[in-house]
Amino acid sequence: MKIIQVFDPALCCSTGVCGVDVDQQLVDFSADVDWAKQQGAQIERFNLAQQPMAFAERAVVKSFLERSGAEALPLILVDGEVALAGRYPSRAELSRWAGIVKPAIEIKPAGGCCGGSSCC
Amino acid sequence: MAAMKFLDQAPRFLFFTGKGGVGKTSIACATAIQLADAGRQVLLVSTDPASNVGQVFGTAIGNRITAIAAVSNLAALEIDPQAAAQAYRDRIVGPVRGMLPETVVAGIEEQLSGACTTEIAAFDEFTALLTDSALTSDYDHIVFDTAPTGHTIRLLQLPGAWSGFLETGKGDASCLGPLAGLEKQRAQYKAAVEALADTQRTRLMLVARAQQATLREVAHTHKELASIGLSQQYLIVNGILPDSEAENDPLAAAIHEREQAALNAVPAVLQQLPCDYVPLKPFNLVGLPALRQLLSATPAQAQASIDPAVELDEPGLPELIDGIAKNGHGLVMLMGKGGVGKTTLAAAIAVELARRGLLVHLTTSDPAAHLSETLNGTIGSLNVSRIDPHTETERYRQHILETKGAKLDAQGRALLEEDLRSPCTEEIAVFQAFSQVIREAGKKFVVMDTAPTGHTLLLLDATGAYHREINRQMGSSGLHYTTPLMRLQDPELTKVLIVTLAETTPVLEAANLQADLNRAGIKPWAWIINNSIAATSVTSPLLRQRAMNELREINAVANQHARRYAVVPLLRHEPVGVERLLALTGENSRHSES
Numbered sequence: 219m220k221i222i223q224v225f226d227p228a229l230c231c232s233t234g235v236c237g238v239d240v241d242q243q244l245v246d247f248s249a250d251v252d253w254a255k256q257q258g259a260q261i262e263r264f265n266l267a268q269q270p271m272a273f274a275e276r277a278v279v280k281s282f283l284e285r286s287g288a289e290a291l292p293l294i295l296v297d298g299e300v301a302l303a304g305r306y307p308s309r310a311e312l313s314r315w316a317g318i319v320k321p322a323i324e325i326k327p328a329g330g331c332c333g334g335s336s337c338c
Numbered sequence: 339m340a341a342m343k344f345l346d347q348a349p350r351f352l353f354f355t356g357k358g359g360v361g362k363t364s365i366a367c368a369t370a371i372q373l374a375d376a377g378r379q380v381l382l383v384s385t386d387p388a389s390n391v392g393q394v395f396g397t398a399i400g401n402r403i404t405a406i407a408a409v410s411n412l413a414a415l416e417i418d419p420q421a422a423a424q425a426y427r428d429r430i431v432g433p434v435r436g437m438l439p440e441t442v443v444a445g446i447e448e449q450l451s452g453a454c455t456t457e458i459a460a461f462d463e464f465t466a467l468l469t470d471s472a473l474t475s476d477y478d479h480i481v482f483d484t485a486p487t488g489h490t491i492r493l494l495q496l497p498g499a500w501s502g503f504l505e506t507g508k509g510d511a512s513c514l515g516p517l518a519g520l521e522k523q524r525a526q527y528k529a530a531v532e533a534l535a536d537t538q539r540t541r542l543m544l545v546a547r548a549q550q551a552t553l554r555e556v557a558h559t560h561k562e563l564a565s566i567g568l569s570q571q572y573l574i575v576n577g578i579l580p581d582s583e584a585e586n587d588p589l590a591a592a593i594h595e596r597e598q599a600a601l602n603a604v605p606a607v608l609q610q611l612p613c614d615y616v617p618l619k620p621f622n623l624v625g626l627p628a629l630r631q632l633l634s635a636t637p638a639q640a641q642a643s644i645d646p647a648v649e650l651d652e653p654g655l656p657e658l659i660d661g662i663a664k665n666g667h668g669l670v671m672l673m674g675k676g677g678v679g680k681t682t683l684a685a686a687i688a689v690e691l692a693r694r695g696l697l698v699h700l701t702t703s704d705p706a707a708h709l710s711e712t713l714n715g716t717i718g719s720l721n722v723s724r725i726d727p728h729t730e731t732e733r734y735r736q737h738i739l740e741t742k743g744a745k746l747d748a749q750g751r752a753l754l755e756e757d758l759r760s761p762c763t764e765e766i767a768v769f770q771a772f773s774q775v776i777r778e779a780g781k782k783f784v785v786m787d788t789a790p791t792g793h794t795l796l797l798l799d800a801t802g803a804y805h806r807e808i809n810r811q812m813g814s815s816g817l818h819y820t821t822p823l824m825r826l827q828d829p830e831l832t833k834v835l836i837v838t839l840a841e842t843t844p845v846l847e848a849a850n851l852q853a854d855l856n857r858a859g860i861k862p863w864a865w866i867i868n869n870s871i872a873a874t875s876v877t878s879p880l881l882r883q884r885a886m887n888e889l890r891e892i893n894a895v896a897n898q899h900a901r902r903y904a905v906v907p908l909l910r911h912e913p914v915g916v917e918r919l920l921a922l923t924g925e926n927s928r929h930s931e932s
Contacts, residue, residue, distance in 0.1 A: 267449035
């Protein structure tokens with residue numbers, strides 16, 4: 219199974235509560251990661267404020283930071299290669315990378331079109 | 339001698355908690371001495387940033403267990419939470435310095451500069467003392483002059499906060515994130531939390547003063563810590579003015595009356611606790627004889643020869659207000675720890691500016707709401723609004739839980755809820771509410787009785803930094819954008835006033851606050867030393883003693899900390915209502931009442 223690595227910006231809370239406004243993407247993504255892990259996906263998250271060494275050690279992440287700065291995070295690697303940068307992946311993308319075959323059945327919130335699914 | 343209840347059958351761990359300046363460290367020292375004198379082996383652990391524990395015992399102590407020669411059976415250890423946090427930051431940031439871009443490293447350091455980091459780093463230093471180890475096996479009692487907050491303990495108890503975290507060294511984190519850089523294992527934290535919640539092993543002493551606001555705060559701490567298992571709690575009310583002092587001096591009588599009223603109205607939840615009263619002593623709590631007397635119930639005779647009242651010639655509020663009024667408009671923010679009188683001083687400044695015919699909007703977080711009730715509409719150019727911190731925080735939390743937390747599972751939701759209980763959350767929620775009125779400061783005076791810390795402002799300003807950088811790169815001058823932080827950094831627009839008391843710990847806390855603001859590029863404009871006894875002409879020997887002690891602190895503020903400052907006397911009557919507020923700021927307040 220492929221390993222998904224997520225390099226988060228420096229957040230003092232993974233939920234981003236400490237930010238000026240809670241980032242909905244971040245909250246959704248945390249939930250998606252939990253879900254994908256339960257499906258057997260291998261996902262690692264690194265927080266710039268807590269594990270900066272993980273950023274410095276990986277040439278691809280380090281040069282990304284030098285080129286684009288911390289503002290351009292998050293950065294997502296799949297098996298060591300850049301899969302996505304600047305936004306968090308959707309649940310569908312996570313499933314695809316992780317090779318989760320089981321169809322992701324989602325309970326969408328009433329009236330919402332973007333339940334973190336592939337429609338956005 | 340009637341012994342203190344909290345010393346009766348003392349368990350292994352004794353914690354003293356309470357806000358800065360209530361005398362936790364003195365009482366912890368006195369407790370340790372008393373237990374050691376009774377033949378027990380005692381370890382005293384101090385985290386007091388103003389620690390004079392070494393001075394008390396005539397030994398340099400520092401961050402290692404040191405036997406105290408002057409008291410048999412006693413050893414002591416000093417933990418500096420700031421140093422612990424710095425060591426932690428160095429551990430995380432040190433290895434990547436020079437490897438990652440400088441701006442990135444600076445950003446990481448700021449993330450790790452909040453109160454949460456300090457708190458967790460200090461707790462980390464505790465854990466070894468709370469769990470069985472060769473280090474502590476020789477001691478019958480370990481006495482701490484502090485206690486972890488409910489927020490920290492709850493985080494440590496949440497399974498969600500730990501999921502795959504320390505075990506693997508990776509995964510996601512919450513406010514607990516700082517633990518990522520700490521070396522201990524989850525099992526050790528778990529054991530430490532269990533020791534805290536074990537009533538056989540742990541007793542918690544809530545230390546307060548006989549003041550309504552302080553007692554309210556203590557009631558809150560009591561409920562919070564009791565709900566997570568620290569149910570073995572005692573209340574200690576420290577520094578009570580004895581009846582005899584009230585006889586010959588009107589100010590002493592007024593203070594005595596106020597204290598007794600507060601003691602008669604102790605919040606119901608605290609009334610169930612065993613309670614000890616420690617009278618104000620006529621001597622400084624320095625040296626062994628003084629500390630040995632602190633917890634004795636027999637009132638010591640006022641022995642010291644008391645110096646005659648000094649005529650304190652310090653600047654007062656009127657001078658400061660002249661400086662504020664000059665611009666005709668602007669933002670005035672009063673900052674400082676709870677209970678130093680920010681709300682009253684904000685009201686006094688607002689009322690005086692309005693009396694001078696200037697347009698003023700006073701916005702307050704005063705929980706009692708009496709300000710908005712008594713002041714609104716009394717002076718034509720004064721407008722008062724109120725933000726209820728509790729309501730604002732609750733609204734913010736509910737909003738986030740309903741919108742952003744809707745899809746989380748039980749564990750994730752529990753973690754989000756705890757993150758939302760962090761002190762930062764209230765700060766952010768209140769500041770968001772306040773920031774609505776900040777923009778009015780371009781045309782009139784906006785006076786606020788609260789403000790977020792520099793740390794929070796820096797985090798909130800991440801967007802501003804980004805905009806500035808773009809602007810710099812484009813070399814453009816036509817762009818107009820301002821973040822709240824940029825407004826606060828502008829000395830033409832904003833004046834930050836730091837409010838403190840003339841006591842060691844409060845002054846130190848205020849200096850830390852100023853350092854934090856400086857980091858955010860905000861230079862406090864002035865300091866106000868509130869409720870000064872030295873600025874009165876009190877004759878009560880006990881109060882004169884305290885007045886003499888204040889002089890050193892006033893001197894430190896004047897010469898080390900403040901660019902300009904004012905000293906406001908302790909008043910016989912709480913300054914409520916327009917007239918009394920004006921008395922605080924009017925020209926005749928130079929000759930202080932009392």
